[in-house]
Amino acid sequence: MxxxxxxxxxxxxxxxxxxxxxxxxxxxxxxxxxxxxxxxxxxxxxxxxxxxxxxxxxxxxxxxxxxxxxxxxxxxxxxxxxxxxxxxxxxxxxxxxxxxxxxxxxxxxxxxxxxxxxxxxxNWPMKVLCKEDCKGICKVCGMNLNKGDCNCQRTELDPRMAAIQDVFNKFKEV
Ligand SMILES: [Zn+2]
Ligand SMILES: [Zn+2]
Structure with missing residues (x-):
């Protein structure tokens, strides 16, 4: 118009x-x-x-x-x-x-x-959450964790955390 x-x-x-x-x-x-x-x-x-x-x-x-x-x-x-x-x-x-x-x-x-x-x-929202404590999806099988739990092993670290862990390990070696 x-x-x-x-x-x-x-x-x-x-x-x-x-x-x-x-x-x-x-x-x-x-x-x-x-x-x-x-x-x-x-x-x-x-x-x-x-x-x-x-x-x-x-x-x-x-x-x-x-x-x-x-x-x-x-x-x-x-x-x-x-x-x-x-x-x-x-x-x-x-x-x-x-x-x-x-x-x-x-x-x-x-x-x-x-x-x-x-x-x-x-004015578009930067981040939208379905609820404040949304549990997200399983990184292994993709299941919506708000709807139940899966049996996946999800103990692997976040890649960013893994990088920090590496730095710590290097310090220990010195
Ligand atoms: Zn959600
Ligand atoms: Zn899963």
Whole structure:
């Protein structure tokens, strides 16, 4: 969806509010593809404020299905954040040093889908757990250990711990 914001840019104190639907059915990033299971329309406000600033604001509220970081079970995860962008206006033009990095504003055309995609990306949860004490999966047979125990020998050390162990052993030899 493209919104023409020229009427706001060229007119002091003018604002417009657009109801924006998130069109994404799933969110694709370098982390993978995640189904969006719930999404609320966004009231996106575009305003010419403080005698020379353009402000784009709104609240994003959606839920995505994201695998648990430990056991990989899908976890419905709520993603909720505010968009709040400000640009300086000079002579009815948008002027900002960072403008070159901004891909969602081309002239007076605001590409809402690109804006929202970028904002979801920076607000994406770093880590999702199905529950705080998720037991994860067995490294040997792949069983989900929240659902029961397997009979595997899982005494082998974490590779990072093994490296530390090696260092200790070397010290002992000296
Ligand atoms: Zn889990
Ligand atoms: Zn196992």
């Amino acid at each position: 493209i919104i023409d914001i020229s009427s706001v840019v060229t007119c002091e104190n003018k604002s417009l509010t657009e109801k924006v639907q998130i069109e994404l059915e799933s969110f694709v990033s370098r982390l993978g593809e995640f189904p969006i299971i719930e999404k609320a329309p966004i009231d996106l406000q575009i305003a010419n404020i403080d005698g020379g600033k353009l402000r784009i604001s709104g609240t994003v509220d959606l839920a995505a299905s994201i695998p648990c970081s430990r056991c990989l079970e899908e976890v419905p995860t709520r993603i909720h954040f505010d968009i709040d962008k400000e640009f300086r206006l000079e002579n009815s033009a948008i002027n900002d040093e960072e403008m070159e990095d901004i891909d969602y504003l081309i002239g007076f055309d605001l590409d809402v889908d690109k804006l929202i995609y970028g904002e979801i990306l920076v």
